[in-house]
Amino acid sequence: MSDEISRGFVDPEKQSLLNHHTEKHFTAGEIVRDIIIGVSDGLTVPFALAAGLSGANASSSIVITAGVAEVAAGAISMGLGGYLSAKSEADHYERELKREQEEIISVPDTEAAEVAEILAEYGVEPHEYAPVVNALRKRPEAWLDFMMKFELGLEKPDPKRALQSAFNIAFSYILGGLVPLLPYMFIPRAQDAVVASAAITIVALLIFGYAKGYFTGNKPVKSAFETALIGAVASAAAFGIAKVIHP
Amino acid sequence: MSDEISRGFVDPEKQSLLNHHTEKHFTAGEIVRDIIIGVSDGLTVPFALAAGLSGANASSSIVITAGVAEVAAGAISMGLGGYLSAKSEADHYERELKREQEEIISVPDTEAAEVAEILAEYGVEPHEYAPVVNALRKRPEAWLDFMMKFELGLEKPDPKRALQSAFNIAFSYILGGLVPLLPYMFIPRAQDAVVASAAITIVALLIFGYAKGYFTGNKPVKSAFETALIGAVASAAAFGIAKVIHP
Numbered sequence: 254m255s256d257e258i259s260r261g262f263v264d265p266e267k268q269s270l271l272n273h274h275t276e277k278h279f280t281a282g283e284i285v286r287d288i289i290i291g292v293s294d295g296l297t298v299p300f301a302l303a304a305g306l307s308g309a310n311a312s313s314s315i316v317i318t319a320g321v322a323e324v325a326a327g328a329i330s331m332g333l334g335g336y337l338s339a340k341s342e343a344d345h346y347e348r349e350l351k352r353e354q355e356e357i358i359s360v361p362d363t364e365a366a367e368v369a370e371i372l373a374e375y376g377v378e379p380h381e382y383a384p385v386v387n388a389l390r391k392r393p394e395a396w397l398d399f400m401m402k403f404e405l406g407l408e409k410p411d412p413k414r415a416l417q418s419a420f421n422i423a424f425s426y427i428l429g430g431l432v433p434l435l436p437y438m439f440i441p442r443a444q445d446a447v448v449a450s451a452a453i454t455i456v457a458l459l460i461f462g463y464a465k466g467y468f469t470g471n472k473p474v475k476s477a478f479e480t481a482l483i484g485a486v487a488s489a490a491a492f493g494i495a496k497v498i499h500p
Numbered sequence: 501m502s503d504e505i506s507r508g509f510v511d512p513e514k515q516s517l518l519n520h521h522t523e524k525h526f527t528a529g530e531i532v533r534d535i536i537i538g539v540s541d542g543l544t545v546p547f548a549l550a551a552g553l554s555g556a557n558a559s560s561s562i563v564i565t566a567g568v569a570e571v572a573a574g575a576i577s578m579g580l581g582g583y584l585s586a587k588s589e590a591d592h593y594e595r596e597l598k599r600e601q602e603e604i605i606s607v608p609d610t611e612a613a614e615v616a617e618i619l620a621e622y623g624v625e626p627h628e629y630a631p632v633v634n635a636l637r638k639r640p641e642a643w644l645d646f647m648m649k650f651e652l653g654l655e656k657p658d659p660k661r662a663l664q665s666a667f668n669i670a671f672s673y674i675l676g677g678l679v680p681l682l683p684y685m686f687i688p689r690a691q692d693a694v695v696a697s698a699a700i701t702i703v704a705l706l707i708f709g710y711a712k713g714y715f716t717g718n719k720p721v722k723s724a725f726e727t728a729l730i731g732a733v734a735s736a737a738a739f740g741i742a743k744v745i746h747p
Contacts, residue, residue: 297577298570302549305569311562318556318746319549319566322738326548329734330541337726341718348717372632375642381631388624395622403650470595471588479584487576491569499565 283414285468287421291331292461295429297484299324300454303433305491307447309499313437316446320437324430332423339415346407353400357393364400365390371403432457451488458484530661532715534668538578539708542676544731546571547701550680552738554694556746560684563693567684571677579670586662593654600647604640611647612637618650679704698735705731 299320306316357364365386372382389396401407436449458481466476546567553563604611612633619629636643648654683696705728713723 293581294574294577297581298573301573301577302566302570305573306562306566309562309565309569311565314746315553315556315558315562318558318742319553319570321745322552322556322742323545323549323566323570325737325741326545326552326734327541329737330544330548330730333730333733334540334544337730341716341723345717375636375646376639377632377635381635384628385619385624385632388628389622392623399622469588470592476588483577483580483584486580487573490572490576494572495565495569498568499561 283418284421287418288425289465289469290335291328291422291425291427292429293465293480293483294327294331295324295426296432296454296458296461297429297487298327299430300433300450300484301488301491303437303443303450304447304488305495307443307450308492309495311443313441313443313446316437316443317434320430320434324427324434327430328423328426331426332419335422336415336419339410339418343410343412343415346401346410349405349407350397350401350409353397353405357396357400361390364396367404368396368399429457429461454484455481530665531668534665535672536712536716537582538575538669538672538674539676540712540727540730541574541578542571542673543679543701543705543708544676544734545574546677547680547697547731548735548738550684550690550697551694551735552742554690554697555739556742558690560688560690560693563684563690564681567677567681571674571681574677575670575673578673579666582669583662583666586657586665590657590659590662593648593657596652596654597644597648597656600644600652604643604647608637611643614651615643615646676704676708701731702728 302323303316303320306319311319353364368386368389369379369382372385373379389399401409433450433454436446436453437443440446440449459477462477462480463473465471465480466473469476549570550563550567553566558566600611615633615636616626616629619632620626636646648656680697680701683693683700684690687693687696706724709724709727710720712718712727713720716723
């Protein structure tokens, strides 16, 4: 490639190869991850908020108003926030990709030295990694993929994933949040509704925690208890604080 | 190593080398990330909740009760949830590490084939990657590091980081949440307090969004406006929903 540099242009075929990259696909694992993110906070915070307000002697009407407003706000904050965050990551990836692409074209010896450095970290000697470095130099597309993954640790994000992720997280938060609020929609006295809310929410947290453990490869029973514990601690804190502020 | 396997034991020096791994250190980048996570939701949700309740004609007293209860619950959910999540990741890493360790000792040819597969993805031919594979086979510790990173994409988490991360996120959420609630503590009529709350929160969101963009390498002005936009949309939704439920 050094003669191409001195002539000042890159073989268009090589350039178009550089522009082709395999995309990371949206997997079931990512949908599960989004649901976990949404339901974890969705089941916990609205429940705790509602319990706290009940302890402060609010009516079910106020509790529902606060709860639903919080669920809406939380779903938007997590969903829209997650979407913009994913878009930023995608923009970041594109910027890093262009930069590596330029470096491969303009300073291939530096890039080759970086490959050598990566392999040398694993005790591989120059005479051992030289054939790999040369192999990569002959395939600019693969070389670019290698640098993105092994030097920068970045994978090409799927542009549709950002939007899909946002919806998954937001909907999960909403579904999670509605569970503890349901009793307040049927029981006008908040101090009565809170008991039903606590009962169904603890059960929901245990089930969700178990499923979370199962899907993430962690002990499901332990996960169930930890998840329920977070709900218990959060609601106890909310209850205590609300009682102090509004006895 | 094949003779060691047939003799049924591993050289203790090799085994102890297998037990040594460089830890991923807690960096300023991670503290920034935790602060961003906490403040993003902390500035947005309590503000929106308070604005929604103000629109539903609640008193500042109820707004503060709900707001502070939500901040407590949110901080615990995010903090404790983040901590347990990081602990699960650490446990997952340890399990995967042990499994790779066993595979390297018991089925080194399979593991060597996996290294070959990884390099072959980049168009590297067998005669080109063979010296690298052999180099790794001679260094079990480096080989293990290589498999953890390049096959599984995992890095050894710092055990202290889980706790530190949890505190950072929780504190950030609390600090973020108190900003929009402050006016309600001084202005008894919520419908008046909400104006002050909106003003200081929008400014806080713009500043935070700008800083976020700066630290994450994205356009700061764009980031400032996006962050403020999320706050505006979340509070509009909360306000609208609260007015519908509790006119």
